Amino acid sequence: MQATDQTEQTLFEAAKYNQAILDTVADGIVCIDARGTIRTFNKASEEIFGYTAEEVLGQKINLLMPRSHADRHDDYLDNYAKTREAKLIGSRPEVEGKRKSGEIFPIEVALTEVAYNGEMIFVGVVRDITERKRIEQLKSEFIATVSHELRTPLTSISAPLALIHSGKLGTLPQMVSSTTEIAMRNCQRLTSLINDLLDFEKTSSGRAKFNMQLYRIEELISQVLQDNFTMSEDFPIRLNLPQETADERILVDKERLLQILGNFVSNAVKFSDDEKSVELYAERKTDTVRISVVDRGIGIPEEFHDRIFQRFSQVDGSTTRKKGGTGLGLAISKELAKSMGGEIGFSSNEGQGSTFWVEFPQERRPS
Template identity: 45%
Template sequence: MGLAMNWRRYLPHRLSSQLLLFIGIAVTLAILLVSTVFTYQSVKRERAQINENIQFLVKNIEAVSAALILSKDVEALESVLLLNAKFPLVDGILIVDTKNRVLSEVIKVDGFPEPLFTNKTTIPHLAEEALDTATGKTAEANWKNDFLPPDVQLENWYPIQAGSWLASIRIRYSLTELHDRTARQWRHTLLYAMTAALANFFMLVLMLRTPMRVLQQTTAFAEHLSEHIGEQTTIYHGTQEFYALGNALNVLSVQLQYQRQTMDEQLAHTQAILDNVVDGIITIDSLGTIRSFNQAASRIFGYVEDEVIARNIRMLMPEPHRSAHDGYLKNYADGGAAKIIGIGREVEGMRKDGSLFAMDLAVSRALDHDELIYIGIVRDISERHRLDRLKSEFVSTVSHELRTPLTSIHGSLKLLEGGVAGALPDAAIKLVSLAQKNSQRLILLTNDLLDMEKLAAGKMSLQLSQVDLLSIVKQSILDNGGYGLNYQVQYVLGAHPQSCLVIADAARVPQILANLLSNAAKFSGDSHQVDIRIILRDGKARVQVEDHGPGISNEFQGQIFGAFAQDNNGNTRQQGGTGLGLKITKSLVIAMQGEIGFDTKIGNGSIFWFDLPLATSEAKEQAERRMDIAP
């Protein structure tokens, strides 16, 4: 492969020289080929003509000499041979009888035939192939002889017959004249080819001189086009190709000028956006070196751009993230899992004055001229955290202040409904019952709000231990049976193992089940049954709660575990609820190192499920180490 490609280095570097070389070689080869074909055909025709002439000569001698041999008229036979020996190329003619005795022989001496008298015997060689008289061997037929006949003397033997074999005749002929004539013809062919090649060369020089000069000018224009965008080159009209090339370069020059103007405008527009965007945008390379730092990032961190460019991004991080950052980049580059890249999360940043603040960080990766870079978008969420704390404190305070009087009101209404203060009129009983139910709803809402506040603040204390999940499920079905009857729904325990021990909080698992069972009852539609199953798999216990209602709409599926989330299916508010149950349920399951999810099909109901780790020795040890778990 290397040798096949090295021939290019021997070529001239200029296109005009290469064209002259290739076209000259092509034309020369074409002329040689045509001349060779004509010369070859000419030689072939002459050889065929010689063979035909020899055959004619033999037949002529045979026709005359047969009678002379029978009459033994040697003198007349000699006269016949002398006459036929004058034939061109013939060097000698010999006739021998059936006993190989020479009857008559004529040879050429200085171009004139003379009789030769001899008493020797000659054995004829009756074969189709000619013999080389110098070697006594059959003359070889090969491609070289087809192009240039050899300078040799050949002989052929033929029988003379007149009803029977009378004698044999030998014809000797020379190819010297044909050889010399063919050699001259080949020399003329080469001379004509060289002359034509030189004429072609000079014609090519004249024809290519102007186009090559135009090509050089066009090349020079193209080389400096980046420095002279918008300028035009002179168009050569001599050939369509050069005209198209020049015109294309002129169009390209105009387009580049327009694109440069457009790019400058886009860069100015993009820079204006980057300078005025609220979020900080920072780009770094694969080593963590800062490459760009917009004005919003300067406002957030307190650094001006020149203070951070070409420095490591670690300067904007507090410990322990500062020390671990380079290792994280290297691990990610080596194929490790992404912790922030492509995911985003809340982290702490450090300002120039050393103060820490909460920020949202989203990082993506990109290629800049085949170099990997990372783009970070930073948003200061300190104010949002402050407002969240105020909101949580407000909700917590209000909830605490409401729960005690609501409990008292609810208890008093229950007593009135029970007749402690005496019999009430029917209208009063209806009003008291309505007030009692709504106070109960307010108490549940208050408890949900308090649970949410605890989960959000990380103050929810969970007591993880080994619990009997099957017993809790059975008890929850009994405890919530009355609630299901309000919706004419019955809870049915389906497939389950004989025993099932998991690591969980024994007080919170019933709360999770109550939320799922109540939801299933409310959204069972025309069905009167909710199925509960317990399945063991992959070291976990999965509890499934299946209703046979209308299912969950596609629009609501992504929001179902959000706070105050309720599907707007036309009857949600009629079903009641705060919209916090599933949010709390998910937080509790995750806090117990479990998973929660759902499967739904429009028109065929939904299955809500949660997984809890089975009680193993390893799980028990982890539970003992994690008694207080934040969501």
């Protein structure tokens, strides 16, 4: 009897100890069983949702969700009970939560499952992302406004400059002509930076429009060669297009895909130094078609690999950099590929060259 008392005491102490740890965690931790009943609700969860643990323990998790999610969640748990297939486990979806006050707010939930005493327990680590979303919104509005405000006066500067430079207003002395040319070139750089920024904001906030159509790979590839003909005069682009791939079709917005591949080609040329070899390669994978641009240029250092698709990230970011560009090309390309249902990636060894690729599902539908 005494032994049982002691065991109970030990268990009680262990539970208190675990609860104390859970309560120091800055993220909300909410555990539910397979029926959706709340079994754990730590201090941070109380702060996030406005309920005390006593109010929610034993209640259904639906209490913490807006109606639309709550219905879907029941289906999800039912489906899990039948199929044991937990699609969201291991992911970190952004969803909506509901506070005690009724306020709906954005949360990020990292989900895992644990088997405990023969039953399945789902553990959700909940983060309130209201502030992050607000800042993202502010930032994208700010960029959109500033870029718009800059574009108008910039057009008023570059159009007259082009007119002066053309000589239609009178022949210019050589010195004036070369000065206006520099001014024009810088106007163009500024315009393309502003356009890139706007483009990035539009695509990443989901406001960009895509005109998705089916295209044969051969048609797309020949367009890339044509578009980049002048840039690659010193760098004739080699084409590697197996016949089986040429006839494949993918569903894309053609202009946007050409923008992605144009950036791959311009990077390949720009970062190739003396090794003048750029290859455009299309291959059929199991369910997808991959288009790659392969160069034998300077390559990308290992420590830079996980930053390459971030905005403004350039291996040589110094002001004395020799190569032009703003470091937005790949960030935009990634957003564009994602928005069209594709994937983007690369492989590279420093000093040996790089391969940048974009991949889309093969389309089986008739065009």
